[in-house]
Amino acid sequence: xxxxxxxxxxxxxxxxxxxxxxxxxxxxxxxxxxxxxxxxxxxxxxxxxxxxxxxxxxxxxxxxxxxxxxxxxxxxxxxxxxxxxxxxxxxxxxxxxxxxxxxxxxxxxxxxxxxxxxxxxxxxxxxxxxxxxxxxxxxxxxxxxxxxxxxxxxxxxxxxxxxxxxxxxxxxxxxxxxxxxxxxxxxxxxxxxxxxxxxxxxxxxxxxxxxxxxxxxxxxxxxxxxxxxxxxxxxxxxxxx
Amino acid sequence: xxxxxxxxxxxxxxxxxxxxxxxxxxxxxxxxxxxxxxxxxxxxxxxxxxxxxxxxxxxxxxxxxxxxxxxxxxxxxxxxxxxxxxxxxxxxxxxxxxxxxxxxxxxxxxxxxxxxxxxxxxxxxxxxxxxxxxxxxxxxxxxxxxxxxxxxxxxxxxxxxxxxxxxxxxxxxxxxxxxxxxxxxxxxxxxxxxxxxxxxxxxxxxxxxxxxxxxxxxxxxxxxxxxxxxxxxxxxxxxxxxxxxxxxxxxxxxxxxxxxxxxxxxxxxxxxxxxxxxxxxxxxxxxxxxxxxxxxxxxxxxxxxxxxxxxxxxxxxxxxxxxxxxxxxxxxxxxxxxxxxxxxxxxxxxxxxxxxxxxxxxxxxxxxxxxxxxxxxxxxxxxxxxxxxxxxxxxxxxxxxxxxxxxxxxxxxxxxxxxxxxxxxxxxxxxxxxxxxxxxxxxxxxxxxxxxxxxxxxxxxxxxxxxxxxxxxxxxxxxxxxxxxxxxxxxxxxxxxxxxxxxxxxxxxxxxxxxxxxx
Numbered sequence: 001x002x003x004x005x006x007x008x009x010x011x012x013x014x015x016x017x018x019x020x021x022x023x024x025x026x027x028x029x030x031x032x033x034x035x036x037x038x039x040x041x042x043x044x045x046x047x048x049x050x051x052x053x054x055x056x057x058x059x060x061x062x063x064x065x066x067x068x069x070x071x072x073x074x075x076x077x078x079x080x081x082x083x084x085x086x087x088x089x090x091x092x093x094x095x096x097x098x099x100x101x102x103x104x105x106x107x108x109x110x111x112x113x114x115x116x117x118x119x120x121x122x123x124x125x126x127x128x129x130x131x132x133x134x135x136x137x138x139x140x141x142x143x144x145x146x147x148x149x150x151x152x153x154x155x156x157x158x159x160x161x162x163x164x165x166x167x168x169x170x171x172x173x174x175x176x177x178x179x180x181x182x183x184x185x186x187x188x189x190x191x192x193x194x195x196x197x198x199x200x201x202x203x204x205x206x207x208x209x210x211x212x213x214x215x216x217x218x219x220x221x222x223x224x225x226x227x228x229x230x231x232x233x234x235x236x237x238x239x240x241x
Numbered sequence: 242x243x244x245x246x247x248x249x250x251x252x253x254x255x256x257x258x259x260x261x262x263x264x265x266x267x268x269x270x271x272x273x274x275x276x277x278x279x280x281x282x283x284x285x286x287x288x289x290x291x292x293x294x295x296x297x298x299x300x301x302x303x304x305x306x307x308x309x310x311x312x313x314x315x316x317x318x319x320x321x322x323x324x325x326x327x328x329x330x331x332x333x334x335x336x337x338x339x340x341x342x343x344x345x346x347x348x349x350x351x352x353x354x355x356x357x358x359x360x361x362x363x364x365x366x367x368x369x370x371x372x373x374x375x376x377x378x379x380x381x382x383x384x385x386x387x388x389x390x391x392x393x394x395x396x397x398x399x400x401x402x403x404x405x406x407x408x409x410x411x412x413x414x415x416x417x418x419x420x421x422x423x424x425x426x427x428x429x430x431x432x433x434x435x436x437x438x439x440x441x442x443x444x445x446x447x448x449x450x451x452x453x454x455x456x457x458x459x460x461x462x463x464x465x466x467x468x469x470x471x472x473x474x475x476x477x478x479x480x481x482x483x484x485x486x487x488x489x490x491x492x493x494x495x496x497x498x499x500x501x502x503x504x505x506x507x508x509x510x511x512x513x514x515x516x517x518x519x520x521x522x523x524x525x526x527x528x529x530x531x532x533x534x535x536x537x538x539x540x541x542x543x544x545x546x547x548x549x550x551x552x553x554x555x556x557x558x559x560x561x562x563x564x565x566x567x568x569x570x571x572x573x574x575x576x577x578x579x580x581x582x583x584x585x586x587x588x589x590x591x592x593x594x595x596x597x598x599x600x601x602x603x604x605x606x607x608x609x610x611x612x613x614x615x616x617x618x619x620x621x622x623x624x625x626x627x628x629x630x631x632x633x634x635x636x637x638x639x640x641x642x643x644x645x646x647x648x649x650x651x652x653x654x655x656x657x658x659x660x661x662x663x664x665x666x667x668x669x670x671x672x673x674x675x676x677x678x679x680x681x682x683x684x685x686x687x688x689x690x691x692x693x694x695x696x697x698x699x700x701x702x703x704x705x706x707x708x709x710x711x712x713x714x715x716x717x718x719x720x721x722x723x724x725x726x727x728x729x730x731x732x733x734x735x736x737x738x739x740x741x742x743x744x745x746x747x748x749x750x751x752x753x754x755x756x757x758x759x760x
């Protein structure tokens with residue numbers, strides 16, 4: 001199927017963009033913004049707003065149409081597709097198939113000080129009405145918090161015989177998260193532990209595609225909750241059995 | 242004092258009594274101990290600075306030398322004074338020779354405490370004079386330009402101090418009154434302060450004395466053009482609380498994040514270490530006229546903002562009492578809280594107003610720091626802008642003092658120039674269009690807002706009572722705040738805590754006490 005953006009009529013291809021240009025007059029700014037929009041491929045760009053936001057810098061809001069369509073049948077789905085299971089269904093799946101608690105170890109690793117992501121998945125309270133893994137029957141969840149060095153993370157995982165490792169990365173400046181995520185995979189391989197665990201990355205800028213590329217079993221970005229992560233991990237553990 | 246919420250004043254007084262009892266016990270631990278960063282702070286305020294050939298700061302090298310080859314329980318003051326006394330060198334010359342390993346601190350006979358004070362007095366006086374001049378200059382500038390009821394606070398975080406300067410100047414010109422330079426992630430866990438101007442950081446820029454100086458100069462320049470005093474913020478939390486406070490005092494920073502418990506709860510720093518460090522750092526802030534900001538907002542990003550609101554209030558009472566004990570005036574206590582209730586909850590805005598107004602009325606003279614929504618902000622920047630508008634209204638309606646602006650691109654990237662501009666425009670529009678709203682609006686008797694505030698106060702009262710009858714150490718071990726449990730002997734930095742010997746001397750501490758008693 002071929003699609004185009006929808007403004008107020010099918011196939012009108014309308015999009016909005018906003019950006020800042022280092023330019024000091026409105027008139028020249030509008031011409032420059034239009035030119036930029038054209039180079040971006042927009043047809044009939046309209047600069048609907050220009051504002052001086054700092055000496056030498058102007059902010060623009062532009063509307064225009066894209067002249068092309070997108071074929072979606074050949075595209076990959078960026079999000080992990082798993083059967084959406086409820087907390088109770090996951091708990092039942094664990095009790096039916098495993099005669100022990102599954103051990104999940106999570107942390108925000110490296111220099112990353114943000115716990116928001118890992119807390120949303122693991123804390124008892126969870127996020128947006130989705131209870132965290134700590135509340136799941138059949139799951140022993142350890143949330144090591146933030147700024148956990150990869151070495152320490154791996155040591156702890158070995159100590160508690162982890163089944164699933166959850167790594168959260170929030171800070172992405174200068175791709176520090178990529179280096180850190182790769183380092184963990186290398187460390188697990190060096191310790192001969194990679195095959196023993198389901199390794200999952202999470203964070204606002206993490207996609208499943210990126211995680212797999214880095215050697216993870218899966219990756220979860222925004223709008224994913226504890227049950228998405230748990231269902232994915234438990235299914236993988238079942239496959240491994 | 243305003244009492245729009247009809248809060249139970251007796252209960253508020255009892256909360257303060259509980260907080261006194263709670264901090265009494267902690268003070269016993271603080272009094273007899275010092276830490277390595279406290280000792281390094283003494284050196285810094287005597288004028289010791291610089292790094293050796295291995296990039297190690299000289300204050301660290303000196304304190305470590307005494308730890309390994311001397312007796313640090315006597316205090317670094319004794320060692321540095323004895324060395325200067327016997328070598329007859331000036332401090333600057335001594336440092337020069339120390340870098341070349343021509344002199345040391347631990348193979349010299351120690352002099353008595355009276356002589357220590359005499360030898361070090363000129364150096365302390367020099368630093369104190371500089372700090373006191375900074376304070377007078379700040380007060381004069383604020384007096385001349387005029388004081389804002391609410392200061393708009395924005396963050397820069399490029400990792401490169403020179404890039405930060407561009408962004409900070411732009412923000413100030415767009416209307417920001419306070420600029421915070423976020424630190425590189427992980428700096429709070431460094432047991433030393435990096436040296437010099439830095440251009441590489443992750444998620445922020447290293448706090449160094451040189452970076453402080455560069456940003457101060459830039460903000461003074463833009464302040465002169467704008468005819469406003471632009472305040473500069475940095476972060477003292479971590480393993481070097483008092484050292485950062487000393488550097489901030491010397492370079493005329495105006496606000497420091499300085500919580501009595503944040504490091505314990507959110508950075509797993511040992512509780513004894515944190516309590517000792519926060520006390521000394523706050524004494525420095527008190528003398529320098531630096532506003533402290535406490536970190537209660539963090540409880541709400543970790544736990545639920547509705548059900549855990551009382552832990553914020555309880556912590557504010559504890560932070561207030563710790564601050565009093567470090568001689569901080571109410572006018573310097575920027576107690577923190579946040580707008581973090583799930584916007585999907587019915588009447589959530591009313592609950593936010595209740596909690597913000599409650600903080601305002603209970604701490605009427607404190608420059609309260611109000612933090613924007615972050616937890617329930619998604620990639621929908623338009624919704625985020627809407628949430629920030631609600632936050633701005635709550636801020637204005639309840640007369641908050643330090644207004645940290647929310648960014649529509651929170652959790653997406655470090656703010657674009659335009660993100661920050663739009664955030665400032667949003668707040669400015671609310672300030673103007675609702676200029677008199679605080680005087681015009683009263684709250685319905687026994688309505689949702691009044692009842693919510695009473696409920697939070699009652700729960701905080703109950704919690705403080707429990708902590709007072711057990712102990713704050715126990716409360717931290719039990720995970721009362723933000724659901725995080727921390728053992729008394731656990732966490733980072735415990736190795737840097739020591740019990741003072743009978744002949745311990747800290748010339749900076751003593752000089753500060755003299756200053757406080759003069760006033």
